[in-house]
Amino acid sequence: MAELLGFPPQVLFGQLLIGLINGSFYALLSLGLAIIFGLLNIINFAHGAQYMLGAFVAWLGLKFLGVNYWVSLILAPVVVAAIGIAIEKTMLRRLYKEDHLYGLLLTFGLALIIEGSFIHFFGVSGQPFSAPELLQGGNNLGFMFLPTYRAWIIVASLIICFGTWYMIERTKLGAYLRAGTENPQLLQAFGINVPLLITLTYGYGVALAAFAGVLAAPIYSVSPVMGSNLLIVVFAVVVIGGMGSIFGAIVTGLLMGLIEGLTKVFYPEASTTVIFLVMIIVLLIRPAGLFGKEA
Amino acid sequence: MSSDMKKDIEQLRIADLHAFYGESHILHGIDMKVNRGELVTLLGRNGSGRSTTLKSIMNxxxxxxxxxxxxxNETVGMPAHQIPHLGVGFCPEERGIFASLNVEENLMLPPTVRSGGMTLDEIYEMFPNLYERRMSPGTRLSGGEQQMLAMARILRTGANLLLLDEITEGLAPVIVQTLGEVLLKLKDKGLTIVLVEQNFRFAAPLADRHYLMEHGSIVEEIASNELEEKMDLLNTYLGV
Known part of the structure; x- marks a missing residue:
């Protein structure tokens, strides 16, 4: 087999595929964070815990109630969104007028409590969760082997990300969301129920995290710490893309996954730090992020 | 339309209104009423509480x-988002055009609150500039166009009580003149208008009555036919 840039194509494409899959998760998670930050002004540190909850709801549903993967893919985000909505209505709502720091501390505390209780009951070792039969196996594309489930992750997250982007940028509901992000008081003065819009937006952002959690369950093991491991990188992605930019969150998520994958091929030692290096460079050159608006 | 033209229906009645921002007490017992089809102005210096009066109506x-x-309908104690649905349209002083929405999205943003609002076609006929620039981001428009957009936005909703805050501020004379013509058309349609205005020469020929405000209170009510005799008083308060 011919070599590509000095590496066997299987290695190069294999790592690019892994990068794209990680990027899909970065995109889904940073999209949810961006939407929540835009309207609520809350840096949702519970996002990783909510991603983990999505995976656990799917796992518990399968284990105890026999709920299959496809149902969980819808049901788990709904369940976790309901929990998120309860959190918003009882706690977050009181903090909108305060500094960002209060929301950050509250959601960070919640994340610790949720993760702590799950570690107490389930331990830190992962629980196995197998992909549905339809998505098992894979195809040999000639230059690489493509497992079906991994292809599904990329397709599903692209559909959800660009569907969300379309909803926000091209529909009436999205116009309310954009207007509410800019000037909630005036939107309210036009007769829109802004508190309800805020609640639903938080619910949707949380549902995105839970959806990513269910997608991740079959390839990463279902563990209470799966979210906190990922969240730090996702925050770096959000900072690189520009806080609050919807399009920026999606594109940067995918891009950072790919960069990470490429680094694994060319200089594996830096693969876990490369995103943070990019973050530092972006912050130095464009403090508002690649897609952010200068304040 | 004929019943809407009646001048004896109370569209807005404010009694003993006090308003606060945090610890500061801004309005000290406002009493005023506006009948259907009237155009009433709130005159006064900057900081006399005119904008706060409009914002208080919107909660x-x-x-x-x-x-x-x-x-x-009593609106004190009503959530802010329900008040527009009583037929109130608010045009804020800073115009409030959304930068992340294009002109048409800005226009279509406020929900219809009553039947009988202007259609999109009628609005584009009244403001042809907005039609030409309907796909531009809202804040790329000139100041005058943004003001037209802010007005047009509430005309579409069917609101029959318009609260307009400083709509001529910072605009070229020719645009101010156009706005005056628009207000006359709206008055002809039977809409009720409360106008906060700094430009007295713009407001005087349009208005039926004037309320003069000072330090968060109404100090004088002047009908348009009393304007001549009370000019001295007005000059004292407005400092012109």
Missing amino acids: MVGKRTGSIMVNG
């Missing part, structure tokens, strides 16, 4: 007490 201040009846 956009920290706290308000007293009574604000809109089309016969």
Whole structure:
């Protein structure tokens, strides 16, 4: 087999595929964070815990109630969104007028409590969760082997990300969301129920995290710490893309996954730090992020 | 339309309105009423409480007490998002055009609150500039066009009580003249208008009555036919 840039194509494409899959998760998670930050002004540190909850709801549903993967893919985000909505209505709502720091501390505390209780009951070792039969196996594309489930992750997250982007940028509901992000008081003065819009937006952002959690369950093991491991990188992605930019969150998520994958091929030692290096460079050159608006 | 033209229906009645931003007490017992089809101005210096009066009607201040009846409904204690649905359209001083929405999205943003609002076609006929620039981001428009957009936005909703805050501020004379023509057309349609205005020469020929405000209170009510004799008083308060 011919070599590509000095590496066997299987290695190069294999790592690019892994990068794209990680990027899909970065995109889904940073999209949810961006939407929540835009309207609520809350840096949702519970996002990783909510991603983990999505995976656990799917796992518990399968284990105890026999709920299959496809149902969980819808049901788990709904369940976790309901929990998120309860959190918003009882706690977050009181903090909108305060500094960002209060929301950050509250959601960070919640994340610790949720993760702590799950570690107490389930331990830190992962629980196995197998992909549905339809998505098992894979195809040999000639230059690489493509497992079906991994292809599904990329397709599903692209559909959800660009569907969300379309909803926000091209529909009436999205116009309310954009207007509410800019000037909630005036939107309210036009007769829109802004508190309800805020609640639903938080619910949707949380549902995105839970959806990513269910997608991740079959390839990463279902563990209470799966979210906190990922969240730090996702925050770096959000900072690189520009806080609050919807399009920026999606594109940067995918891009950072790919960069990470490429680094694994060319200089594996830096693969876990490369995103943070990019973050530092972006912050130095464009403090508002690649897609952010200068304040 | 004929019943809308009646001048004896109370569209807005405010009684003993006090408004607060945090600890500061801004309005000290406002009493005023506006009948259907009237155009009434709030005159006064900067900081006399005119904008706060409009914002209080929309429940956009920290706290308000007293009574604000809109089309016969008590609105003190009503959530802010329900008040527009009584038929109120608000045009804020800073115009409030959304930068992340294009012109047409800005226009279509406020929900219809009553039947009988202008259609999109009628609005584009009244403001041809907006049609030409309907796909531009809202804040790329000139100041005058943004003001037209802010007005047009509430005309579409069917609101029959318009609260307009400083709509001529910072605009070229020719645009101010166009706005005056628009207001006359709206008056002909039977809409009720409360106008906060710095430009007295713009407001005087349009208005039926004037309320003069000072330090968060109404100090004088002047009908348009009393304007001549009370000019001295007005000059004292407005400092022109």
